[in-house]
Each structure stands twice: as structure tokens, then as C-alpha cells.
Amino acid sequence: MPKNVYADFMSQAYAMELEATERYAQFAEQLDTHNNRGVAELFRKLSKIEALHAKRILEEMGWPSLPAMPVAFAWGDDEGPETAPLDALHYLMQPYHALEIALQCEERAQQHFEGIAAGKAPKKVRTAAAEMAEEEREHVRLIKEWMTRVPQPSADWNHDPDPPRTAE
Amino acid sequence: MNPPAAVALSAKDFKSDYKPIWCPGCGDFSVLSSVTKALAMLGLRPENVAVVSGIGCSSRIPAYTTCYGFHGVHGRSLAAATGLKVARPELTVLVASGDGDGYSIGGNHFLHACRRNVDLTYIVMDNHVYGMTKGQASPTTEPDWDSKLAPGGSGVREFHPLVIALASGANFVARAFSGDPNGTAAILAEAVRHPGFSFVEVLSPCVTFRPDQRSWKERAHPAPVEPTDDAARAARRIMTDDGFNIGVLYKGNRKPYRGAVPATGTLDALEQKFELHGG
Numbered sequence A: 001m002p003k004n005v006y007a008d009f010m011s012q013a014y015a016m017e018l019e020a021t022e023r024y025a026q027f028a029e030q031l032d033t034h035n036n037r038g039v040a041e042l043f044r045k046l047s048k049i050e051a052l053h054a055k056r057i058l059e060e061m062g063w064p065s066l067p068a069m070p071v072a073f074a075w076g077d078d079e080g081p082e083t084a085p086l087d088a089l090h091y092l093m094q095p096y097h098a099l100e101i102a103l104q105c106e107e108r109a110q111q112h113f114e115g116i117a118a119g120k121a122p123k124k125v126r127t128a129a130a131e132m133a134e135e136e137r138e139h140v141r142l143i144k145e146w147m148t149r150v151p152q153p154s155a156d157w158n159h160d161p162d163p164p165r166t167a168e
Numbered sequence B: 001m002n003p004p005a006a007v008a009l010s011a012k013d014f015k016s017d018y019k020p021i022w023c024p025g026c027g028d029f030s031v032l033s034s035v036t037k038a039l040a041m042l043g044l045r046p047e048n049v050a051v052v053s054g055i056g057c058s059s060r061i062p063a064y065t066t067c068y069g070f071h072g073v074h075g076r077s078l079a080a081a082t083g084l085k086v087a088r089p090e091l092t093v094l095v096a097s098g099d100g101d102g103y104s105i106g107g108n109h110f111l112h113a114c115r116r117n118v119d120l121t122y123i124v125m126d127n128h129v130y131g132m133t134k135g136q137a138s139p140t141t142e143p144d145w146d147s148k149l150a151p152g153g154s155g156v157r158e159f160h161p162l163v164i165a166l167a168s169g170a171n172f173v174a175r176a177f178s179g180d181p182n183g184t185a186a187i188l189a190e191a192v193r194h195p196g197f198s199f200v201e202v203l204s205p206c207v208t209f210r211p212d213q214r215s216w217k218e219r220a221h222p223a224p225v226e227p228t229d230d231a232a233r234a235a236r237r238i239m240t241d242d243g244f245n246i247g248v249l250y251k252g253n254r255k256p257y258r259g260a261v262p263a264t265g266t267l268d269a270l271e272q273k274f275e276l277h278g279g
Helices: A005-033 A037-061 A095-117 A123-147 B027-041 B058-064 B077-087 B099-105 B107-116 B161-168 B181-193 B211-219 B231-240 B267-273
Strands: B049-053 B068-071 B092-098 B121-126 B172-177 B198-203 B245-251
Touching: A005 A037, A005 A095, A005 A123, A005 B027, A037 A095, A095 A123, B027 B058, B027 B092, B027 B121, B027 B181, B027 B198, B049 B058, B049 B077, B058 B068, B058 B092, B068 B077, B077 B092, B077 B107, B092 B099, B099 B107, B099 B121, B099 B161, B107 B161, B121 B181, B161 B172, B161 B198, B161 B231, B172 B181, B181 B198, B181 B245, B231 B245
Parallel strands: B049 B068, B049 B092, B092 B121, B121 B198, B172 B198
Antiparallel strands: B172 B245
8 A cells, every 4th residue: 555545634634624614714704793593503513523523533643733724735625515605694593504514515525525435535535435435324323423413404593684785 | 926835735725714705605705715726726835825815705705714914995806915925926916806907996906917927827706796895787697687786788898808908918818607616626726827817707696786797697608619728819809709718818928027126125124114203
């Protein structure tokens, strides 16, 4: 096995978790600013969970804390598979919507690792990818379970009696 | 560009404690993230960078960085930035604007900043609408965009900023998309490195007044060509592309303007000149 393939895989996994951590934290700030405190708190929780995953990778690899994720990271897409899209928010969104976003992220992460586990990477990488895919599967299950504990939004959840899109 | 920092800083070191007050989902969040990543990539220090802006949603950006900032008069960011760069050439100067501030109110400054070719990086967050004032048509709005404020559309042909920049003498022209913050950071870093006036138009959706722009994610794609140093070829490409080619499109070789007379004033002399006397 080429010397750095496993380390490269783990650094990619680390970057993926860190990017997700930062994006959820950014979402929490955005919704704080718009006084949607409940959803902001939920995003902060999600950010902390992703940060724990990132930390675990560093510990496993015995790496010192990295100051920032690699800037130009070669994802298949514009951003990491576990990173929520920037335009996913709405100022009136509810916890259920936040969990929907998180669910999509976890499912994409699961597929990402499953793809590597089923590919032609060295065995050590495939084994690690299979473990990570299993973890992501568990996260998918937990989020689905979490979604049953929050109220489902009503059909008019985004109705604003004083909307910003008004010609004055 | 000023010398790199001795100890590498991360993107977070360029973010201030002020929380941005853009609408949730606004593309400008991503542009801010790209700017801070680019500055970290370049190994700069906040005290050696100035971010100058005009008025509008995008122009809030200086306050959200730890760099020196100047939130100036509507449409006049390039004038202030030109003076700053000529007087303090050792600073890295970024200029932030939007399609209204940059192409309408500041349209004339845009032309002449391209022509002067001072070593600035001009970032225009283009969302084809005046967002801060609640959704009027801007210079880049499509003529048939139907809205409450322009029923049936404005009927006015849209401005083509990249071609105008080329024709006016900009030394670096690129288009980026806020949906790709890492790609945008790389383009911005290249723009800062390139000498002379670098113009980066960032397609940055306004999810509040232009929710239709969420589809830009599907439309944006990497430019299928390498950058050229031939302005005429670049102009032809830009005039005939679909408006969603992302990447560096032109890299010229013009010598940057550094001022006819070197700046000689000292900070002390300036402070004396502007000292306020009680009366």
C-alpha cells in the first residue's frame, strides 16, 4: 500500500467533519441573528457533534490539533458530502427542517464512505471507510428517531404576516 | 502584495466577532468565508490588509473581518481604495461591492479603476437585485424579471460587467460562485496575487428577493477553457457564454499604476493636518 493513502483518507475524513462543524456553527449564528433561537441551538448541538467526530479522527491518528481545514480540498462536488448547503436556511424554519438538513448530510456522508469501502482502495482504507459508513448509518438512524420527537411543521410554517418581500 | 505572515494564520483569524446580519441562506456568507480562507491561504496578516466597501448588503463585509476596514460612500469604494493603495502600496487592498453599488451608483468609478489598473482586488457580489432596499431591479437584472416593483420586468438590457471590465483595461477578470466557497477562495487568492486591477464577479444569490436564484447551483459550471491573456478573445468568450462559466477568464500583463509621485507624507504630518482644534 502506498505510504500515505491511509493518512490521506483520514485527513479527508477530518476535513469533511470540520467543514460540517463550521457550517452548522455558521447556521447557528445566522439564526441567532434572526431570533430563531430554538433552531440556532439545534444547529449548535449538531456542530458540537461533528466537532467530536473530527477530534476523534485526530486522536486516532495521533495528529496535533490542526488550525484549519485544507482550503482547496478535492471533493467530487463543490463542498464536502457532509456539509449542508449554504442556501438551505429559512428565517422561519423549525427544528424539524434543521433535522431534515442534517439527515441529508448524514446520508450523503454514508454514501461517500460506502463508495470508498466498495472501491479499489487499499484494504486498510476500505476497512476504515466501512467503519465510518456504519457510523454514518447509525447517525442517520438517530436523526430519524430525533425527528419523531420534534413537532412536524404545519403547511403554512413559512407564513409571515409581515414578510420582507413587500413593495412599500 | 505584502509579505506573508511568519506564523500561518487560519481563516478564523480573519473573522471578527461581529455576527453578519444578512438573511439566512444569503450567498454573501459564503463570500465572507472565501475571503477569509483566501487571506489565510496567502499567508497574510490582518493588519496588512484593508477591506474597503461602499453601501449595500455586500458592503457590510469589512466589519466582519479583522482587517482594516473602510465602509464608505455609496459607489465610491474604488475611489477610496485607489487613494489608499497609491498612498500605502505595501497594504493588500480588497474592495467589496454589489451589483447596484458597483455597476450603477459606482459605475463610472468601475470603468476608471479598470483603466488605471491600480493593484486592487475588486470583489462584486452580484445577485441581480437591490436587496437592502427590498428588491428593485439592478443593472444586472434580467429585463423580463417580473416583480412587484417592476411589473412585467424593467425592459432594460442588463449590464455585462466582465466585458466592460475587459474593455476598460482590468488586468485580471474572473467569475466565481458563492455555492463553491473553496473554489471562490482559490480564485480570490489568485486575483490578489496577480498584479494590477483584478476583478472578480461572484454570483451570490439573494434568497429573499430572488429565490429563483437557488437554481444557480445547477447552472454554475467550471469554465471549459484556460484563462487567456488576449482581451479580445476573452471578451468574445464571455459575450457568448451562458453567464455561468466559473473560473479565471483573463490574465493580462499590463503594468499596474503606482501613482505619478511617490507618497511622501508621514503619519505624524497627516495627524497634524487633520487635528481638530476646539473652538
